[in-house]
Amino acid sequence: MQYLLNAPASLYATVQLPASKSISNRALILHALSGGSTRPENLSDCNDTQVMIRALDHMPDVIDIHAAGTAMRFLTAYLCVTPGTHTITGTERMQQRPIRILVDALRTLGARIDYAGNEGFPPLCINGTQLTGSEIELAGNVSSQYISALLMIGAVLPVGLKLRLTGNIISRPYINLTLQLMHDFGAQAGWTSESSIDVTPGGYRDTPFRVESDWSAASYWYQMTALATGSPEVELLGLFANSAQGDSRGAELFARLGVQTEYIPQGVKLRKQGHPVVRLDEDLVDIPDLAQTFVVTCCLLDVPFRFTGLQSLKIKETDRICALITELRKLGYVIHAEQDSILWWDGERCPADEQPGIDTYEDHRMAMAFAPACLVCPSIRINEPQVVSKSYPRYWDDLQAAGFGITAYPESR
Numbered sequence: 367m368q369y370l371l372n373a374p375a376s377l378y379a380t381v382q383l384p385a386s387k388s389i390s391n392r393a394l395i396l397h398a399l400s401g402g403s404t405r406p407e408n409l410s411d412c413n414d415t416q417v418m419i420r421a422l423d424h425m426p427d428v429i430d431i432h433a434a435g436t437a438m439r440f441l442t443a444y445l446c447v448t449p450g451t452h453t454i455t456g457t458e459r460m461q462q463r464p465i466r467i468l469v470d471a472l473r474t475l476g477a478r479i480d481y482a483g484n485e486g487f488p489p490l491c492i493n494g495t496q497l498t499g500s501e502i503e504l505a506g507n508v509s510s511q512y513i514s515a516l517l518m519i520g521a522v523l524p525v526g527l528k529l530r531l532t533g534n535i536i537s538r539p540y541i542n543l544t545l546q547l548m549h550d551f552g553a554q555a556g557w558t559s560e561s562s563i564d565v566t567p568g569g570y571r572d573t574p575f576r577v578e579s580d581w582s583a584a585s586y587w588y589q590m591t592a593l594a595t596g597s598p599e600v601e602l603l604g605l606f607a608n609s610a611q612g613d614s615r616g617a618e619l620f621a622r623l624g625v626q627t628e629y630i631p632q633g634v635k636l637r638k639q640g641h642p643v644v645r646l647d648e649d650l651v652d653i654p655d656l657a658q659t660f661v662v663t664c665c666l667l668d669v670p671f672r673f674t675g676l677q678s679l680k681i682k683e684t685d686r687i688c689a690l691i692t693e694l695r696k697l698g699y700v701i702h703a704e705q706d707s708i709l710w711w712d713g714e715r716c717p718a719d720e721q722p723g724i725d726t727y728e729d730h731r732m733a734m735a736f737a738p739a740c741l742v743c744p745s746i747r748i749n750e751p752q753v754v755s756k757s758y759p760r761y762w763d764d765l766q767a768a769g770f771g772i773t774a775y776p777e778s779r
């Protein structure tokens with residue numbers, strides 16, 4: 367399928383954002399480990415959370431988590447401490463996303479895990495057992511999800527858990543989000559140095575918990591506000607000012623691109639104010655999921671950039687470094703990569719396709735970050751638009767409600 371997008375003449379919208387999948391999937395694991403009956407409220411309706419709910423509710427012999435990185439990593443650790451034998455698998459891409467660092471760490475703690483396909487990658491066959499280890503060292507420079515997965519089970523281990531992280535820690539705010547939620551569910555855990563974390567044993571308590579809206583999803587509305595002409599006004603509901611989500615830092619970066627955030631009781635109100643900076647150089651190591659948003663926005667605003675800290679992009683839903691370079695060329699922008707961890711643009715242009723069809727590579731963020739481009743490039747088409755269901759199933763409905771025209775074609779052209 368393909369969507370042809372048309373921008374509204376002016377952008378005024380009030381949007382009920384989806385709940386955060388990162389928070390939902392942590393809350394579901396912590397709730398399960400608490401053994402309580404008070405289910406977290408306002409869970410995301412996205413595919414990544416649906417697969418988690420299904421797995422925890424039914425615990426089938428074969429658990430298929432589709433494309434959900436958090437579900438794969440968090441459930442792997444969870445299954446190690448849960449009685450029974452399960453195989454956990456996912457999409458073809460998931461079977462290419464590395465998991466050896468987590469498996470090695472869990473094995474050091476005494477877990478019984480076998481690779482059911484290729485060494486180092488899902489699917490995994492896991493036999494739940496009592497873990498006896500309590501201290502591990504693991505790399506912190508590949509995916510923070512391994513660390514979050516270990517931390518969450520740490521509180522139910524007999525003597526707790528001490529983690530020592532090596533290398534430059536990436537996606538640190540996601541580790542802090544895990545620690546915050548563990549605390550909310552009654553556990554004690556925290557940093558003891560820049561690279562060490564201790565978790566006290568004692569388990570979790572049954573706790574009422576409400577999931578905040580998704581700050582990563584909010585970024586596409588910031589992007590639309592930045593790119594819209596006139597005086598756009600967008601209200602995003604369900605976001606907190608003092609959010610534990612690292613991607614809330616997007617608000618501060620967008621201020622430099624001319625979008626002002628006003629915190630209101632229901633969420634945030636966005637308006638355009640001032641002019642974008644003349645160039646944007648930023649380390650995005652803490653906010654990798656916003657890389658596509660900022661790369662596309664800066665090109666379309668004509669703001670040259672250099673974004674570092676992107677080393678995790680190659681192992682996400684697709685190789686996002688390659689995908690961005692290829693798809694931006696269709697819009698007439700020549701961006702460059704360095705050392706698999708940096709993307710930069712000095713303003714270089716190439717002829718744009720007449721009716722660009724953006725490929726999305728089974729990556730929700732490719733679809734969501736390129737759709738706002740219709741505010742600048744008429745006749746833009748998004749291929750396989752249904753990929754948004756991974757984190758924001760109502761994305762296209764919300765765009766239509768905001769006045770965007772969407773025409774669906776059955777075949778990609």
Ligand SMILES: O=C(O)C1=C[C@@H](OP(=O)(O)O)[C@@H](O)[C@H](O)C1
Pocket residue numbers: 387388389435436508509510511514536537540654655678
């Ligand atoms: O813990 C989480 O909820 C997430 C951590 C990040 O992954 P990495 O730690 O692999 O960068 C992020 O990209 C992902 O979307 C969600």
Ligand SMILES: C=C(OP(=O)(O)O)C(=O)O
Pocket residue numbers: 433434435436437655682683731757
């Ligand atoms: C990388 C992402 O998700 P995950 O790693 O959880 O599949 C994402 O949502 O951008």
